[in-house]
Amino acid sequence: MSHEHVSNTKRIWTVFGILSIITIVEVILGIIKPASLHNNSLIGMNLLNWIFIILTGVKAYYIVYAFMHMEGEKSSLRYAVIAPLIFLVAYLLFILLVEGNYVFEVFKNSTIKWNF
Numbered sequence: 001m002s003h004e005h006v007s008n009t010k011r012i013w014t015v016f017g018i019l020s021i022i023t024i025v026e027v028i029l030g031i032i033k034p035a036s037l038h039n040n041s042l043i044g045m046n047l048l049n050w051i052f053i054i055l056t057g058v059k060a061y062y063i064v065y066a067f068m069h070m071e072g073e074k075s076s077l078r079y080a081v082i083a084p085l086i087f088l089v090a091y092l093l094f095i096l097l098v099e100g101n102y103v104f105e106v107f108k109n110s111t112i113k114w115n116f
Contacts, residue, residue, distance in 0.1 A: 015066045022059050026052060045097060
């Protein structure tokens, strides 16, 4: 039985290109900080932060999809791997944002001084 070697060079460069473009967009947005995104908020956080969270999530999904070879698996296995991660990341973000806002409000509205 003979196995033919298949080159993945094109796929590797495609993945590299997509991840690079997303990273470049994130860096440019982080440097420029457009006022229209930075000064407007949605659900208690500015739009720029939401864009960073979404782009980072897209990169993480694509890394799992490409480098863990999930594109060749059944959809049920893909969802079994990705769904808990999406839930846990969303839960972590919720906890961090709620607790961070609480700490900010405590320092902003009380006699406790900002000593850090």
